[in-house]
Amino acid sequence: MSVQKLKEFVTLASHRRPKQPSRARVTVLTAAAATAVALSAQSGAYAAPAKPTKDEVKAQVDKLYEEGEQAAERYNGAKERADQLRKQADQLQDQVARGQEQMTELQTGLSAVAAEEYRNGGVDPSVALMLASDPDGYLSKASSADQVNQTQASTLRSLQDQQRRLDQQKAEAASVLAELDRNTKALNDSKTEVQRKLQEAKNLLNQLSAADRAAVLASEDRSSRSNGGGTTTKFDPSTLPQAAGYAGAAMNAAMSKLGRAYVWGATGPNNFDCSGLMVWSYAQAGVSLPRTSQSQASVGTNVGKDIANAQPGDLIIYHSDAHHVGMYIGNGMMVHAPRTGDVVKVARADVMPIKTIRRV
Known part of the structure; x- marks a missing residue:
């Protein structure tokens, strides 16, 4: 081949368009890519959810x-x-x-x-x-x-x-x-x-490991004490004011049950829920209370929400729906049966939002 012919061949080759893949090959590749994406999404969807902290x-x-x-x-x-x-x-x-x-x-x-x-x-x-x-x-x-x-x-x-x-x-x-x-x-x-x-x-x-579960329960107990939810080590019953009459008798009855387990639906004499403790304690003083904290929220006289106005034996009704109740014992403290897994204990009276204080 002459030099001139060789130059012409090279020029033509450099301007020739590259060969395109066939339409069938493009379709196959596109379907394969979509399948790969779908499988990836499915594997993500069915992955085990992360365990809660x-x-x-x-x-x-x-x-x-x-x-x-x-x-x-x-x-x-x-x-x-x-x-x-x-x-x-x-x-x-x-x-x-x-x-x-x-x-x-x-x-x-x-x-x-x-x-x-x-x-x-x-x-x-x-x-x-x-x-x-x-x-x-x-x-x-x-x-x-x-x-x-x-x-x-x-x-x-x-x-x-x-x-x-x-x-x-x-x-x-x-x-x-x-x-x-x-x-x-x-x-x-x-x-x-x-x-x-x-x-x-x-x-x-x-769902937690034994160690984490123990840590959660321990943190709840520490939080309960720091927020007034548990019997504090600084609490001294001898410093409480002496209450007279049936209010004093009811307060003494409630305090005699410190450490007894909370059991929902129970009214004593061994286990209590929050309103059951109030019913039992006042019954020892010869006073009949309605069964629920909501009903107890309307007994006696309303003395407002300020703990400064409370007297030993008063019922403290908590939360907007009145689903919890404790009894004021003086010194800014109250006694109550908190919840499942807990026991009758002394707590700060302002540990929860107060709805009303009732003097029986």
């Missing part, structure tokens, strides 16, 4: 315990109402039974009259009417003196009045029993919720 577990457990206490107070309220309804239903059913006996006695008396008249030749029309199933109809029909005498009318009116009372008692009993059924469902729902919250808290703690 100790601080995250503690925050969640604290929240679950608080929600459990709220549910426990709903349970207490539902149980108190169920007990009231059950007692009311028993009384109504007793009244219905007695009323039915009286009805039977009246009807038996009329039947005896009819039987005697039958043996003597026939039943008087007035007596036949009295034995009818419609006492009101009898009184409207027996309007003439020859159809009814005063004694018969009086007997039937007694029967009529008794039937009305019996019908009313039956209706009241049915209504109370229906409410009891609804209340029992609410009771069971609240109980299930408490148990679920406590199990969730337990499951969270079990």
